[in-house]
Amino acid sequence: MIYFDKVTKIYSDDTVALEDVTLKIEPKEFVSIVGHSGAGKTTLIKMILAEDKPTKGSVLFESVNVHKLKDKHVPEYRRRFGTVFQDFRLIPGKTVFENIAFAMEAAGRSDDEIASDVPHVLDLVDLGRKIWSFPRELSGGERQRVAIARAIVNQPDVIIADEPTGNLDPVNTYEIVQILKKINDLGTTVVLTTHNKGVVENIGKRVITMEKGRLVRDDKEGRYAI
Amino acid sequence: MFWLNTRRIIKSGFVSFWRNGFVSLSSVLIMTLTLFVLGSLMFASALLNSSLDEIRSKVDVNVYFAPSADEEEILALRNKVEALPEVAQVEYVSRDQALENFKAQHENDEITLQALEELGENPLGAILNIRAKETSQYEGIAKFLDSESGENGQFIDKVNYYQNKAAIDSLTRMIDGSRKIGLAITIVLIAISILITLNTIRLAIYIAREEISVMRLVGASNRYIRGPFVISGVMYGVVSALATLVVFYPVTYWVSSITETFFSGFSLFDYYTANFAQVSALIIGVGILLGAISSYLAVRRYLKV
Numbered sequence: 001m002i003y004f005d006k007v008t009k010i011y012s013d014d015t016v017a018l019e020d021v022t023l024k025i026e027p028k029e030f031v032s033i034v035g036h037s038g039a040g041k042t043t044l045i046k047m048i049l050a051e052d053k054p055t056k057g058s059v060l061f062e063s064v065n066v067h068k069l070k071d072k073h074v075p076e077y078r079r080r081f082g083t084v085f086q087d088f089r090l091i092p093g094k095t096v097f098e099n100i101a102f103a104m105e106a107a108g109r110s111d112d113e114i115a116s117d118v119p120h121v122l123d124l125v126d127l128g129r130k131i132w133s134f135p136r137e138l139s140g141g142e143r144q145r146v147a148i149a150r151a152i153v154n155q156p157d158v159i160i161a162d163e164p165t166g167n168l169d170p171v172n173t174y175e176i177v178q179i180l181k182k183i184n185d186l187g188t189t190v191v192l193t194t195h196n197k198g199v200v201e202n203i204g205k206r207v208i209t210m211e212k213g214r215l216v217r218d219d220k221e222g223r224y225a226i
Numbered sequence: 227m228f229w230l231n232t233r234r235i236i237k238s239g240f241v242s243f244w245r246n247g248f249v250s251l252s253s254v255l256i257m258t259l260t261l262f263v264l265g266s267l268m269f270a271s272a273l274l275n276s277s278l279d280e281i282r283s284k285v286d287v288n289v290y291f292a293p294s295a296d297e298e299e300i301l302a303l304r305n306k307v308e309a310l311p312e313v314a315q316v317e318y319v320s321r322d323q324a325l326e327n328f329k330a331q332h333e334n335d336e337i338t339l340q341a342l343e344e345l346g347e348n349p350l351g352a353i354l355n356i357r358a359k360e361t362s363q364y365e366g367i368a369k370f371l372d373s374e375s376g377e378n379g380q381f382i383d384k385v386n387y388y389q390n391k392a393a394i395d396s397l398t399r400m401i402d403g404s405r406k407i408g409l410a411i412t413i414v415l416i417a418i419s420i421l422i423t424l425n426t427i428r429l430a431i432y433i434a435r436e437e438i439s440v441m442r443l444v445g446a447s448n449r450y451i452r453g454p455f456v457i458s459g460v461m462y463g464v465v466s467a468l469a470t471l472v473v474f475y476p477v478t479y480w481v482s483s484i485t486e487t488f489f490s491g492f493s494l495f496d497y498y499t500a501n502f503a504q505v506s507a508l509i510i511g512v513g514i515l516l517g518a519i520s521s522y523l524a525v526r527r528y529l530k531v
Contacts, residue, residue: 049443072447079445089440093245105234106446108227150444 001027001189002048002158007057009043009213017043018054019213025191027157030184032200033193034224035210041193044210045162048191049081050074079107082151082159082188086166088143090135090150096122097131100150107154121149125179141172148179158189165196177202197224231450239457249430250462256426257466257517258473260419261509265474267412268505269494273485274408276492278401285394287364289354289371290383293321299381300352303374307356310370312363317355324350351383361398365391424520427462431455431524438528452525459521463513470513471506474498 002025009018018040025031033041046052047059050066059066061077069077083089090099100118109117122128125145135143144164151159161180165173177199184190194200200207200222207222208215243250291300297320308316319327325348332338342349358364368387387394431438434455441451475498482495498505 075442075445075447077445078443081445083443089436089443091437091440093242093434093437102441102446103444105231106441106444106450108231110230 001025001029001062002191003060004044004047005058005060007047007054007059009040009047009052010055016213018047021057021213021215023208023215023218025189027189028184028187030181030190030203030205031192031208032203032205032222033191033208033210034195034200035193036195038212039210040213041210042162043213045160045191045193048158048160049083050077075106079154080157082148082154082156084144084147084151084159084161084164086163088135088140088147088167090143090146092135095132095134096127096138096146099135099146100153103150103153109154117153121153122146124152125149140167141169141175144168144172144176145179148176148183152183152188156188158191159183161190161192163193163195165194165199170198173199174202200224231453235450235453236457238454239461242454243458243461246430246433246458249433250458253423253426253430253462254466254469257423257462257513258469260423260516261466261470261513262473263415263419264512265470265505265509267415268508269478269481269497271408271412272497273492273494274404278404280492281397282361282401283357285361285364285390285397286355286357287367287371287385287387287390289356289385291351291353292381292383293349293351295351295381297321297352300354304354306374307354307367307370310367312358312360312366313356314359315357317357319353319355321348321350321352324348324353361394361401364394420516423516424523427459427517427520428524431521431528435528438525442529448529451529452522455521455525456518459517459519460514461517463515463517464510466517467506467510467513470509474505 002023004021004023007018007021008016010016021040021044033044035041043052047054048061048066050069053067061080064077066077091102094102097118100121101114104114104117119128119131122131125148127142127145127149130138130142130146135146138146144167147164151161159180164180165176168176173196180190180192181203192199192203201224203222205222207217207219207224209217209219289303301318304316304318307313328350329339329342356367358367364387368385371382371385371387374382438451478495478498482493486493
């Protein structure tokens with residue numbers, strides 16, 4: 001489904017973020033990418049989302065070369081992903097309902113669909129009662145659950161979660177991981193980056209270990225190896 | 227689909243205008259200042275033009291004819307002068323009329339009147355008062371009259387252009403100069419205020435840059451992201467324009483009350499109310515354009531993929 005072919009990324013200050021990364025992610029997989037800060041996890045994610053271009057090599061998504069997409073097709077491409085980040089990235093000026101509705105509006109869904117799907121997806125992450133709150137009125141764990149609700153509402157092919165538990169306490173971390181596992185069980189591919197040992201052990205699926213921009217381990221039944 | 231998106235964009239623009247109250251307020255204040263400057267310059271130029279017109283209308287060239295000149299010849303000359311394209315107006319004062327005027331002018335001057343009485347006959351010649359469209363055209367008219375008087379030696383007594391030449395020339399230069407300076411000041415002030423508005427709106431959108439990046443991330447198209455910002459920009463424009471128009475009401479009234487005597491009867495307040503449709507169309511139009519264009523340009527920076 002996602003294929004990295006000898007991808008190298010060198011930033012303008014000569015920092016090597018990725019070096020010769022070759023990697024294949026199958027549909028319905030749950031892949032955890034682990035490594036220290038600066039190991040290249042986030043750069044890898046940016047490559048998948050067409051936020052950044054590789055210096056060498058190519059990234060393919062279902063046989064489409066991601067970085068040869070025309071600018072106007074990029075939004076369409078991004079709608080196939082649901083994204084969750086460490087810093088939540090909710091729109092501060094919009095309510096919980098509007099944040100999720102925005103992702104649906106961007107995908108051109110009708111008002112009826114929005115009115116019925118948003119409460120439904122909020123119930124899934126157990127936040128139904130906060131539907132009219134603004135992000136600033138929510139706790140970290142709640143915000144992350146809103147972000148997950150937004151990520152799954154358009155039924156994307158892939159969920160990308162970049163350190164989603166980085167700002168959360170153990171209880172919330174556990175809950176978020178459970179939600180991600182549930183999403184994966186329902187048939188959505190999940191790509192997760194983390195440096196939380198407990199998270200990786202808990203999931204018990206494929207683990208890719210990165211170090212200084214290189215891919216150093218790829219274990220089917222994952223453990224945290226650094 | 228198109229209408230659904232358009233409706234959503236407009237609604238979202240309104241909502242964010244309202245919710246980002248403080249940012250909207252500061253943008254509106256700056257834009258109101260810009261539009262106020264624009265309107266004031268418009269009024270200033272109206273004031274300038276009206277006083278220049280006033281001054282210009284007081285300048286004329288007088289042709290004094292010899293008392294012996296034949297009235298029919300004078301009238302023939304008047305027709306010729308009237309036919310000149312530079313000439314705005316010609317007034318003929320007959321000999322009798324000139325005498326009347328003279329008497330009226332010296333009503334309290336017994337000696338002069340007595341002297342006139344002694345003379346027995348009317349010593350005054352007829353006069354043509356000629357008013358040109360532009361002060362710079364008087365010289366041409368004077369030259370034309372010179373050539374005419376060449377044919378009829380004794381016919382024209384004098385043309386007072388040459389006595390007034392220095393005054394008329396310097397007036398012409400003043401009018402030209404004040405036009406040019408006025409235009410330069412207008413351009414500079416408008417440029418400054420547009421730049422300030424652009425920057426304020428850029429700042430307002432800079433605050434929302436995270437929001438824009440999130441929107442891009444969830445796959446919103448550029449048009450869909452930009453739309454609400456442009457709508458907010460248009461709303462800044464409309465609200466500022468209305469505020470400006472309201473503020474001009476007391477301001478022009480107050481300015482009129484202190485300048486009316488000075489500017490010989492030209493009332494800014496009357497001008498404002500008489501031309502309200504044009505003035506408000508211009509102010510609102512500029513406000514909308516300025517808001518929309520600055521928002522469009524400011525968002526563009528954050529939309530690059």
